[in-house]
Amino acid sequence: MSNKRMLIGLIAVIVAVGAWTQVNGLTLKKRDGTPPVPTATASAEPSPQPTASEPPQDARVIASLPNRTIATNDLGIAVVTNAESTLVLANKKRNLPADYEPSDLVIPNVPFAFSDNSPKKQLRQVAADALESLFAAAKEDSIDLKVVSGYRSYKTQQSLFAYYVSKHGEEAAARFSAHAGQSEHQTGLALDVSSASVGYGLEESYGETLEGKWLVAHAAEHGFIIRYPKDKEDITGYSYEPWHIRYVGTDVAKQVMDKGITLEEFFDAVAVSAGKSAGNTAK
Ligand SMILES: [Zn+2]
Numbered sequence: 001m002s003n004k005r006m007l008i009g010l011i012a013v014i015v016a017v018g019a020w021t022q023v024n025g026l027t028l029k030k031r032d033g034t035p036p037v038p039t040a041t042a043s044a045e046p047s048p049q050p051t052a053s054e055p056p057q058d059a060r061v062i063a064s065l066p067n068r069t070i071a072t073n074d075l076g077i078a079v080v081t082n083a084e085s086t087l088v089l090a091n092k093k094r095n096l097p098a099d100y101e102p103s104d105l106v107i108p109n110v111p112f113a114f115s116d117n118s119p120k121k122q123l124r125q126v127a128a129d130a131l132e133s134l135f136a137a138a139k140e141d142s143i144d145l146k147v148v149s150g151y152r153s154y155k156t157q158q159s160l161f162a163y164y165v166s167k168h169g170e171e172a173a174a175r176f177s178a179h180a181g182q183s184e185h186q187t188g189l190a191l192d193v194s195s196a197s198v199g200y201g202l203e204e205s206y207g208e209t210l211e212g213k214w215l216v217a218h219a220a221e222h223g224f225i226i227r228y229p230k231d232k233e234d235i236t237g238y239s240y241e242p243w244h245i246r247y248v249g250t251d252v253a254k255q256v257m258d259k260g261i262t263l264e265e266f267f268d269a270v271a272v273s274a275g276k277s278a279g280n281t282a283k
Helices: 003-024 059-063 125-140 154-168 170-176 204-208 210-222 250-259 263-273
Strands: 028-030 070-073 078-080 146-149 190-194 224-228 241-247
Touching (some): 125 210, 125 241, 210 224, 224 250, 250 263
Antiparallel strands (some): 070 078, 146 190, 190 241, 224 241
């Protein structure tokens, strides 16, 4: 191939990639013009500094503060810049990138409420390991838990939401289902669990069952939180979901569950103590 041909080819590729990026609206602009902050690896658990009084929040938590992890894309949509962090905050105000797919999805060795080999069996490695330990602890306490749904891609969420809208209308659908990009299931860190006591259904009464109560009491010991607690819809944007758990690591999970707060409130409190305003509720 001649140099001239190679040059023409190269220019064509650059133009094509540029056009594709424009069309998909994927170019991210950090609001303050600085390059995105690299996020910590998923497997790195925070190591709290032992101090006499209130310990300082781990640097990883500070780096994950909502006002430090958001950018506006070409379509004017607020998109998180730390999708691969175990502390990513995704909600109705904070979209996951449409092209975000976790790179370390695996199938946890736990019971599922369905038999087909669906992609929704998958979770990110760190969440899958934690789930295996959660389910082992449940089994020891004679608590029956099964996974109903784990990872969901952007495209799957898109179809699911469209289906709910066609069935219930947009307003009702938005209270219990997420627009594509706004579902935690896309992170590979969240999943729905249920039990035989409610026919492996996803319903509010699950919170009153033995298994639902066990989950509230023990989820944090394995790094999970009940992501959408009761009476917090104005903060999380979603109605009570006692079946939806989210991996954040034991350190943050214990703080969230001990205080009976949401992930949004946790970050708000960290931001206040760090002397910063976050403004990160999903109202
Ligand atoms: Zn869920």
